[in-house]
Amino acid sequence: MTPPRYSTHDMAARLAADIPDGAYVNLGIGLPVIVANHVPEGRQVIYHSENGILGVSRSPTTDEEYDPDLINAAKDPVTLIAGGCYFDTAESFAMMRGGHLDLAVLGAFQVSATGDLANWATRDATYPPAVGGAMDLAVGAKQVYVLMRHTAKDGTPKLVETCDLPLTGTGCVRRVYTDLGVFEIDADQRCANVIERFDGVSFEALRAATGMRLVE
């Protein structure tokens, strides 16, 4: 039986619930940016964008708000929150690499039992590889959470014993949020501790969809 799966919004909301008040957070391109829409009321989060913004806010809604220079890492137009500021790329990555961000939320192709992350290159050699700021975020943020579907489109597990795709960083992932549950990587034990199994997902179903040892 196919286990029930959470929607991307459910997954994003589950991760958002774990972001502490006052945190400085970088949300990766793709799935992770959705997290911003699900942060609980009354919790203040300051979003960092690698191109040189602290205090990224919502998309512009009027012509007056629209500034073609003011874009986020995904190159989409955004606005600045009161208390936000600008800086250049060298300083932006000093912030990232220097451990000043409380949390980076990244997408992933694979996460290994020792917290290795593969999220930048596929096996298609004709397609140009692109890394952007992923490797800097992987090594730099105080915590790296991965938000991803539990399995690839073809059903193969993305939580794996060892990554066989090119690595973004080694031993950097702490937690993984998927459409089946929440997992904490234990690199010493080479396993993932199951923090939460979503409603209707049996441990057996989870194990069948996972390529590394699970501990509950």
Added chain:
Amino acid sequence: MTPPRYSTHDMAARLAADIPDGAYVNLGIGLPVIVANHVPEGRQVIYHSENGILGVSRSPTTDEEYDPDLINAAKDPVTLIAGGCYFDTAESFAMMRGGHLDLAVLGAFQVSATGDLANWATRDATYPPAVGGAMDLAVGAKQVYVLMRHTAKDGTPKLVETCDLPLTGTGCVRRVYTDLGVFEIDADQRCANVIERFDGVSFEALRAATGMRLVE
């Protein structure tokens, strides 16, 4: 016969005459700062101060101009010229070390025949040593000119074959301006080429006051 000697103002004026229009210049503490008073009319020079100023101008003359935070490397109050700007120490020394200053004018205890510079530490071990920005200027500026008395107070030469005082930098000095003349260090030939002997200074008198080979 003691050769006639130029005053500090004569020496500073001689060096100032060689600063090109539009140059970015750092003047060291002590003798070198006098150079600013002698730059020929119509020549624009932008002065850098290591604590984070480009466009250092004269001392404040009114209460309104006086800003206790606005000091130069010697910790004396200054003003900012129109077109000047501020930055922090890390950027200031990036400028210095990165070869962006056209000229640094430094004082010296000794300069060697290979252009080594000694200007930061004496032999007195009880007195705390202090280096400040001297080593960064020595390696960083496009040109390093030394402005110094030709001999020490006790008459010993300061242009020497090899420095015996602690070095500030190796092979960094290009020109030396003293109260007897102007000299260009030729590190390959291990000598100083005499660019100019001041009026009334014989080559013999120069040689007697100099500890390295002179070529005229």
Added chain:
Amino acid sequence: MIDKFVTDMASAVADMPDGAHVMIGGFGSSGIPFALIDAVCAAGPRHLTVISNNTGSGETGVSALLREGLVDKVICSYPRSRGSVWFERLYTQRAIELELVPQGTLAERMRAAGAGLGGFFTPTGYGTALAKGKETRMIDGRGHVLEAPLAADYALLSAARADPWGNLVYNTAARNFNPVMATAARCTVVEVAQAAALGALDPEAVATPGIFVDRVAVREAL
């Protein structure tokens, strides 16, 4: 008197030789020196190495240089933006060389060149394919990669306003790579939307001090 303004975009880049290494500021379409790039396309130097975060989009910016066949090699972090068709075409034809550098390492290598440093150890990329062949070292129990400074012959930049000494202020997120590239090139050329009088820029808000700038050209009003 110091006056770094030049008459037009063409004269700002007229001396760029074949084989030049050229940094191009911007991220996505923000802070890109479109007018200077057009002037380079018109002048037509060949065998360029372009150092930029992205490879342009559509027919403008870095894409235009690629389309004109002026570029042998690209050093960048993210050559795969929406509409980077010209880069993809050349790349799949193996007609262009790519040196892929993590974005933070790219910026930091430029800063090292501009700041006169001989190289630095960074944890970024350790244990990955992008560290292949590079010297590594464990520092405080953590793997690091030794990265070399990255300089260029020219930097082509975009800013909001400049004064005659080349002091620059930017608009919002258009800074990105522009200030760090300004420090790392032998000849830094900037296009600005507007000229400012000497003393008109707030000295506390100058993000690129004029010492890093060689030439400034003002964009024509649209």
Added chain:
Amino acid sequence: MIDKFVTDMASAVADMPDGAHVMIGGFGSSGIPFALIDAVCAAGPRHLTVISNNTGSGETGVSALLREGLVDKVICSYPRSRGSVWFERLYTQRAIELELVPQGTLAERMRAAGAGLGGFFTPTGYGTALAKGKETRMIDGRGHVLEAPLAADYALLSAARADPWGNLVYNTAARNFNPVMATAARCTVVEVAQAAALGALDPEAVATPGIFVDRVAVREAL
């Protein structure tokens, strides 16, 4: 809601333990956190390592910490300013340890710590006594010294204005070491002349983004 303002100088430094490594901003008497230093003197943690460009002058600033006997070691570039009598006294009595670092290397070591780098090669100091015992390397024909990052437990800084998120603007040359130290300490504490409302600071002129700041205390009006 994020609010980094604390009630007074005393509470801003109350948790500083014996043996702490403390960066102190300023150059000469510009940009020195005099009020925070007074609060440390009153709290009296001992065996401190102070990292600062100078060693104070007269009876205030770093001099006060030295006079109170709270400091075991100083890491600085220029301990010999006019009126640094307390440092000279302790130094000649061999009652204090001195690590002398070229000013640019001092700032760059802090930047490396703040920017998460493992170290850097610099030509500064090569062939001098200050490179003694350090790894060296020829890079492009030039001698370089490998320098390590320099972090601290606390940074005590001074700025002109701060908002509740800890964004800082400075006055003229009072920036000096303050912005780079802000990045390099586990706990960055700032005294400011004036508090600003959120959104009141020009986002283009913020020299220290609030992410680097933990606590802000407003100086009492004189």
